[in-house]
Amino acid sequence: MTLLRQGTRFVFVGLLQLLLDWLVFVVATAAGVPVVPGNIAGRIAGALLGFWLNGRVTFADAQGGARLGWRRFLRFSVAWLAMTAVSTWLLGVAAQHLGLQLAWLAKPLVEGGLAVIAFFVWRHLVFR
Numbered sequence: 001m002t003l004l005r006q007g008t009r010f011v012f013v014g015l016l017q018l019l020l021d022w023l024v025f026v027v028a029t030a031a032g033v034p035v036v037p038g039n040i041a042g043r044i045a046g047a048l049l050g051f052w053l054n055g056r057v058t059f060a061d062a063q064g065g066a067r068l069g070w071r072r073f074l075r076f077s078v079a080w081l082a083m084t085a086v087s088t089w090l091l092g093v094a095a096q097h098l099g100l101q102l103a104w105l106a107k108p109l110v111e112g113g114l115a116v117i118a119f120f121v122w123r124h125l126v127f128r
Contacts, residue, residue, distance in 0.1 A: 021046030059127030
């Protein structure tokens with residue numbers, strides 16, 4: 001599958017994933033959950049959706065077969081943990097210095113930046 005096709009599908013899946021992640025983060029933190037667990041909850045929700053959709057749609061094999069399984073999920077989880085640490089740290093800093101509402105606005109920017117890195121990690125290390 002071409003890089004352009006995978007990139008286009010990755011953006012579509014990523015937007016769905018980001019929407020779910022952001023909604024969980026905003027609802028949780030608005031309800032009084034601290035930023036760190038709220039961000040982790042949102043990222044878990046988004047990650048589960050993203051792993052499944054990327055394995056089935058974005059990085060499916062040439063015959064359209066899903067690329068899922070426990071080995072891929074383990075590789076995905078290791079990379080996801082690293083990106084979650086960066087995301088959580090950045091949002092914690094934003095909330096501390098700018099306030100919660102601006103951290104809500106910062107989340108899509110933080111996750112968008114990490115998505116660029118994630119695309120290449122998923123493509124070359126996770127769903128190969």
